[in-house]
Amino acid sequence: MPQTSKIIKAPPAAVEESLRKLGANIRTARLRRKLRLEDLAKKVGVSRYVLSDIEKGKPSTAIASYMGALWALGLLEDMKDVASPDNDSEGKILEKARAPKTAGKRKKDLDNDF
């Protein structure tokens, strides 16, 4: 993704770690199934180089390639509850009742925090 964004060039440590772990997990799953990079790559529909990148947790790789790997390994359902509104306790608290379709007008600047 050209004109590379900050998040890709220098991801927060937590994101980097999360990707590294995801990649490692995919690799473990592949080896357990005795599949070569090339085998799984073919199932996924990418080159073996891309799959290798995934197993390293490369940030700039398309999410579909990652999801495709999970899918080909039969692990896609693990994504089911990610960011699920039902489990978003923080969000549930903040929610006002009605579900707005936009974030509404700005009052001042809300928070420049982090």
Add this chain to the structure above:
Amino acid sequence: MPQTSKIIKAPPAAVEESLRKLGANIRTARLRRKLRLEDLAKKVGVSRYVLSDIEKGKPSTAIASYMGALWALGLLEDMKDVASPDNDSEGKILEKARAPKTAGKRKKDLDNDF
């Protein structure tokens, strides 16, 4: 990602569905927090266009951008168990005992199945 791969051009229905859902969840979480696309995009470190793509579940968008959105929303930990070897019952069964570093030599062709 240039020379676009099959998985990105035409993802399996399950992958497409998974991405759509993830994007929708991210959008819900953003709105609950009363953040504009621009607000969250800034925190993530991408343009508002990319964040918009994410909320639509665009397959070709970099995984770091998706993970960055989860991170900025405080939802990154939801990724923790994805493809975790501990939960990979299929893999556990297949595993022989030792953890090989490669998939080993090919015997014949294993399985061209799906």
Add this chain to the structure above:
DNA sequence: CTTATATGTTGGTTAAAGCCAACATATTAG
């Protein structure tokens, strides 16, 4: 140990992801 094969690495090519500006439309809040 040897051999077959899996994986890593490099360099070059090409097509598209992410950026932005400008404008259109939708939605909110008064």
Add this chain to the structure above:
DNA sequence: CTAATATGTTGGCTTTAACCAACATATAAG
């Protein structure tokens, strides 16, 4: 209803992701 603002859409530009070939290295299995 109206004004303010959030989000959608378009087209053009730049950078680089994914591809491949060729070779190097690591690992597995006899």
